[in-house]
Amino acid sequence: MKSSIKEVAYLAGVSIATVSYVLNGTKKVRPETEQRVFDAVSKLNYHVNPLARNLRKGESKLIGFVVNDLSNNFFQEIARGLETQLTKGGYHLIIMNSKEQKETEIENVKNLIAGAADALILAPTTADCSYLHFLLDTNPIPIVFVDRLPEGFESDVVLATNEQGSYEATKALTDKGHTNIAFFGSRQDSTMNERLDGYKKALVEAGLSINANLIRFGSHGSVSQRSLRHGEMYQHTMDVLTNYDITAIFSGNNLATLGVFSFIKETNIQVPKDVAFITFDDSSWLTMTTPTLSAVAQNPEKMGRVAAKLILERVAEPSTAEKKSFQIVRISTQLILRGSV
Amino acid sequence: MKSSIKEVAYLAGVSIATVSYVLNGTKKVRPETEQRVFDAVSKLNYHVNPLARNLRKGESKLIGFVVNDLSNNFFQEIARGLETQLTKGGYHLIIMNSKEQKETEIENVKNLIAGAADALILAPTTADCSYLHFLLDTNPIPIVFVDRLPEGFESDVVLATNEQGSYEATKALTDKGHTNIAFFGSRQDSTMNERLDGYKKALVEAGLSINANLIRFGSHGSVSQRSLRHGEMYQHTMDVLTNYDITAIFSGNNLATLGVFSFIKETNIQVPKDVAFITFDDSSWLTMTTPTLSAVAQNPEKMGRVAAKLILERVAEPSTAEKKSFQIVRISTQLILRGSV
DNA sequence: CTGAAAGCGCTTACAG
């Protein structure tokens, strides 16, 4: 059966205080006594009960990750980066999926704030995060945002260099002489708007006008990867390609690309002869297509690691952390040109 | 600041016991008293401290997922299924990545068993799980295995119908008249062996002999998706295709396929004219290639949900659960024939 | 219908 500190103390012939001191190294203990404790511990195969320790110390060593859409591989990679870094800091990751529903997100945050987590990483479903004020007012814990800029609440944020990445990709297209370039984004959130800005900037710089008809957004909630292939973006692509004379496409993220490229492929449109193509988000499958597809590669795993570092700083030293002002960290993207341009 | 049950009790003018009764509905309380408690709770924005509650009740409401390789999308999908189902049961998922290292796996299990988790889901790095006997001896908690059959330890297991799926795929190839079919597996574990068995069974049934030279395994640990594309399986594919007269390939999983298909694509081998192709594991990108690739589709998200259900049964009713014998649940696969055959 | 009190398994001033 599971043994407690009492049994160890009894077996070693010391007080539970001494057992605690030995196990935590918080006080000097006579070597012989120490040895007796160690012997008892290994004899009973004793492990401290983290619940009790944490209750006493007022912490849980758990960091919550409330993620808007765990079915998106991008966020799974962020989770992986978080796990890697938090483990190094002696913390663990507890994941809660909001499935693109704001109420679920709020419910998740409530659950974690109540005391299960020492801090929060949040990839919000929508920009409005003002609800956090009320919740954190009574239970103040550090919070770090990833991938999307929150509104109505200020804290550390980890983002990709969305505008720059998008700008470079679009510039690569204008440099090749393309003048009619379509933009597809799965959903118009802050991050997608930054990418749109980069796209516009490159067009303006090239002396081109911006045609609103060539800019399309979806509005999806949580849908399966499979249904994305023939969803809104598929329809938008069909519409743009049949009604407008475009020669290049910039796709705003991995989800949009599933729909956009599905249409291109199914209708045998030749890339890059008929239309050049670049997407935000790299995936290993982009080298498996014919031609291979160019991408603005993000590094979600690194975004996770960086977010974890930021949160660890704040939980480790609450006093200095409070003074430290909030920062927005941008993780750089990399343009990878392949056969599609 | 964060308030405790004491403050609620004080504000409501009752004892902390009464507050607990009201909040948990564990005892009938006079409506007026109840109301006063609710008022105090909302006024203080009080939430019970799960750490304290769990310590008292001897549970954490946390289920640990110790996964051999979180960089594999397959396991990320299992994690998603677990999260979905556990949340419904009032539990939460805490993820620990073993990164294909047995020592890390054992360390992770130790951590969780100590009391952080009420139960464990384990996707082991290697088959040998006898070490669990010692650990669970002192801290007995339920455990469910996913994806791989453990050796030296008995418990519930959730697996795909590996042999059947592999058999159907290979049979589809022999039915088309293929007689020289290669088999590629990223790593020879119990699951891959089951798939190999299905492959062999189909060959034997078709009256074909089994050529060991056409059966190749890798030995990778945790490597990036990118490096997989030009790793061991890439080399094996090159070797088999140049030295043996094969007309069809069956790839044992998603990781192997990255290497196998990379070689096929880079060398412009025509599929299915030069060589037909089917892979275990479906991915959305398999419809993006030319031609589209056939697959034995697993349902990892469902595997996660089923594993979660099994574990919830055991944590919910420990007494009856102990009596219940262990079961192996097989989640069926589905052969999806596309352009590559 | 309500409360005083024990206790879950720890950590940590405090005393000696």
Next chain:
DNA sequence: CTGAAAGCGCTTACAG
């Protein structure tokens, strides 16, 4: 160098 005791925030027999 070691221990008795308080206390973290809860739940739950037990008593009234």
